[in-house]
Amino acid sequence: MFRNRTKTIVSYVGDSIEYNQVNEILTSVWNTLEEKGLGISDIKIIYSILTEMLENAYRYSSLVEDSKDSLQCMVSDLGKNRFQIIVKNPITVSKAEKLKGKIDFVNSLSPIGLKKFYQHEIIKRKDDDHPGAGLGLIIIARKVNEPLMIEVQSLNNNISIVTIKALIKI
């Protein structure tokens, strides 16, 4: 007999997300992981991945006005020290393509390649568009144990819905 060991730590579904909600989700996840007895280093791995994913979703959350539940976040404890973070959010079609390209690229790199790419990105001067663009993705990729998964669904000619899934083994 199989038993489902997956436990939801946080689940958020909404049309958009406010920054105070991002803070609430992050605080709730931190507290739950602390209650589970995880060490500070392990908590921060999950916390930093979730922060980068949620902040990214927050930046694009105002894009879609008439789409219900276009923004979703779920953090789950899969058991045996494995955790899963899924964030789904609207994004412009062109940015979705760029994001997919970046994820495919970081997934193709070895840990050494990722470190080199991180060092390259960190010394680059901050750009005007968004100061951390790209770096957050590398930070996530360096902390996950399996390739990041991305799914892009077209909502209309301008907007896509992207779902990113990160699996973490601590």
Add this chain to the structure above:
Amino acid sequence: MIKIQIKPTKQTPEISFDFEKAEFVIKGCSRPEDVELFYGPIIKKIDEYKKILKSNPTHLKIDIHIVYFNSSSLKFLLELLRLCVFIKGPDSIDINWKYDKDDEDVMEVGHELSEALNLSFVFVEN
């Protein structure tokens, strides 16, 4: 007294920069909603007071005790440190990188920033 003093919040670090004493402290968590809005004016002030820093014969002491920095904050922290290195020169800056016991992530970030700046940091475990 020329100082920058910003109290910490849950999302932003304590900033305590004393230009006359040449002592800077950055301590806490950094993931401001608008990172440019938080760090932009601080970097501007450092640039504004660069003459004071430059003319001060003592080394610039920078204590950094990070609990958590998001990727955007990291870029600005590096920008801020680059500016300090530019003003004082790499031989006149002492950076103390403090981290909590067992916090390997923050320690590693310190090593990576040290490499990026080509500057030695003193690592202090709290």
